[in-house]
Amino acid sequence: MNKNLYNSVKFVIGEGFVTIEETGTLSDCELMELSNQFVRDPNFKEVKNLTLLVPAKFGKGARNYIKNRGFKPHDEVYFVQKDLQKGWKECGHLFQLRPLGEVHEAVFKEIWHQSMEGSLNAPQSLNMDEQMESVKKEIGPSYISTCLTVYEKGQPIGVVMPHIEPGTTEEGRIFYFGLIPEARGKGKSTAVYSQGLALLKDKFGASYSVGATSIHNKPMLRVFEKCGFDYMDKVTVYKRSLQT
Template sequence: MKLFSTIKKEKEYWLVDQVKRAQAHERDYEEEFQGLLKDWNDQEVDYLSLLMDDTYEARLVKKGFHKVSVIVEYTLDLNTIQRQKSDISPFVLAACEMSDETFANLYEQCRSGSANKNNLFTIDQIMESFELELGPNWRYHCMIFQKEGEPVGISIPHIEPGMRGEGRLFYFGILPEWRDKGMGTVCHQHTLDALKEFGATYYVGSTDAANEAMIRIFEKNGCVLRDRKGIYRIDRLSTV
């Protein structure tokens, strides 16, 4: 029974997310995480970023972690959504003339001024991570939203590895000049449609608990609060 999902980049980072299972006990999580933490330390990776229930916070702090922020998770049954008409057109990077460099620039603009506190990577590191986390066809996951020929925002939907039918977003963002105009809700609807086309049966979206704009988008599109987790980080020079 897998209790943590992990994305690894050799010697640089591990991104670890607690998988909550009804049949698992605290002891099960403690034992598996202790083994995972030992492996991370033995392999001399620079840092580990962890999403975990904050009931474990005191124990994590004792192990050398510090708290970065809190995220909220929302979920939606994708069988309940209906395709919406809008004047926003979605395109995928693989099927348009936009260069990777232009897409990276859009990504950087979309995350400027974000309420999310867990900005781990530079834009170059993010672009490098696409193939690692999304596979060689990553450009088919990168959506660009346009209104009257002008970019509005971007989204990167995918199926969560090892989680059958679970749709997630690697990233979702709206350009600063288009915020507070209802564009986020519409672009998010298009993204949910894309997840359904990918074969997802349900959606799990997460954002920083302080990101009120994204939480409003979740709620307007019918998503319901599922969970809260702390974001914790430990660096290799810390004591484990």
């Protein structure tokens, strides 16, 4: 078993899940070996959900092997990237973004929950408490500055969660972004997301941002386009859930 395969990919470890990303440098055979190693690893034996992100370059044989290891296709996702050093058209309407400390965690979670209603992304396997714990575990103490509630005219309308990707110093990501149902379809999404990107650059020190969303989430894909993101790759999300 090639232990060095773990060094060739990226692990994201949260509450109740482990995800392997950046598998694109592997060969088909290495991906198959990695999936086998992943499911047999005693460190992950009790983890509720194991996830593999598999780029489009991998063949049918490798994908069938992964399925035989218990991984099921969960979603297809586009990855995009934007150079934050290049200027982009910032929207004039600025919303108030309040961090935890100014907003009670219970209020943030409730607005986050409402923002996920009717999502076009694949359904989450974690409940809100588990998702909150996952944010704290993955991002660390800076989660307080990441978990921002979006306010307009004194009323909460959504959440945006900018942060520096763990293990990097300049890769900005938005952990989650969404508006409550009543605030959608009114031209606010691009403005809020653009404000989140400005925070990534000016407050968090990111030089570029990576985003991802389901191929079915056309509204979010339009936001990426309007914000000037470039297409990177399409990946299939394979998930293996612990049987209970």
